[in-house]
Amino acid sequence: MPKTCSERAAPETTRVVLHGPTMGTRWSATCELAPQIDARALQRDLAATVERVDAQMSPWRSDSCLVQLNQAPVGAWFALTTEMLQILACALDIGRLSQGAFDIGVGALVDAWGFGAARSAPDASAIRAARALAHGPAHETLELDLHAGRARKLAPLQIDLCGIAKGYAVDRMAEVLQHHGVAQALAALDGELRAIGGQADGRPWAVAIESPQTGLRRAHGVLALQDLAVATSGDYRHFFDVNGQRLAHSMDARSGTPVRGDVASVTVLAANCMLADAWATALLVAGAAQGLALAQRHGLEALWLLRRGGALVELGLGRFGGA
Known part of the structure; x- marks a missing residue:
């Protein structure tokens, strides 16, 4: 039996919430289901979809496609699934557009600083x-051959997809929902969400923007979401405190260090969740000034929450422009 809680949302549909574990957190889908849609089959297919993404892209699973690619010799072509090629192509594109602020080649740094599968605390020799x-x-340094379905590393490279994989998984969930005939749903995985249509009563989905306060879960604001994706990256969930300085889990490949600065979180709206996830990571790494310039250059809709003088200050573009 799927894990559900149901309530009558409208005469034609029933609201059902499906959910399950994945990627060290949980996925969920709040759906307005017509009578002919099988909730059990939908639960099964959604769970299988997020499991497939995790099985391919997890750095914690020794048999994942990502780990095998990382272990492949430099210069050797390595066959990849369609899903891996899709996410790598998007990641490399945003890496170019962000001038290296988004860089999936940070796997060794992630492990060395204690945020990956190798260790749970920073290790000075591993960092060096x-x-x-x-x-x-x-x-x-990563070459893709999309026609032949393969990739090769041109230098020693350890890839980490944690800044984009959850968003990609949400997009695959959206595909499953639509394949089952669901026209109104909100798919979510951690801080990444995508709305298919709106609610049964015609209103957009109400999505909370989390307040970036350590150890406290509450909403900073509420966003209306319809046929749109949103993702948030921040420094307040996974970090180390080193001599009073917060070192976040997001890695800046340009400096070889974790993100540090006055940006507490960045929220990005995009047509799909993979783009929103990657750009939120890129803007967090870039910092307030460079991130704002990047977002303006590429027409992004983004909200920064900045720590200034013990308070949170908002900076917004696009639909967040009133911030």
């Missing part, structure tokens, strides 16, 4: 070794 790896950003 990761910084010593002589390679440029991933968009210069």
Whole structure:
């Protein structure tokens, strides 16, 4: 039996919430289901979809496609699934557009600083070794052959997809929902969400923007979402405190260090969740000034929450422009 809670949303549909574990967190789908849609089959297919993404892209699973690609010799072509090619192509494109602020080639740094599968705390010797790896950003050192379905590394490169994989998984969930005939739903995985249509009563989905306060879960604001995706990246969930300085889990490949600065979180709206997720990561890494310039250059809709003088200050573009 699927895990559901139901209430009558409109005469024609029933609201059903499906959910399950994945990627160290949980996925969920709030759906307005017509009578002919099988909730059990939908639950099964959604769970299988997020499991497939995790099985391919997890750095914690030794048999994942990502880990095998990381272990492949430099210069050797490695066959990839369609899903891996899709996410890598998007990641490399945003790496170029963000001038390296988004870089999936940070896997060794993520592990060295204690945020990956290798260790749970920073290791000075591992950090020095990761910084010593002589390679440029991933968009210069990973070559994709989309026609042949393969990739090869042009330098020692350990790829990490944590800044984009959850958003990609949400998009795959949206595909499953639509395949089952669901026209109104909100798919979510951690801080990444995508709305299919609106609610049964015609209103958009109400999505909370989390307040970036450590140890406190509450909403900073509420966003109306319809046929749109949103993702938030921040420094307040996974971080180390080193000599009073917050070191976030997002890695800046340009400096070889975790993100640090006055940006508490960045929320981005986009047509799909993979783009929203990657750009939220890129703007967090870039910092307030460079991130704002990047967002303006590429027409992004984004909201920054900045720590200034002990208070949170909002900076917004697009639909967030009133901030």
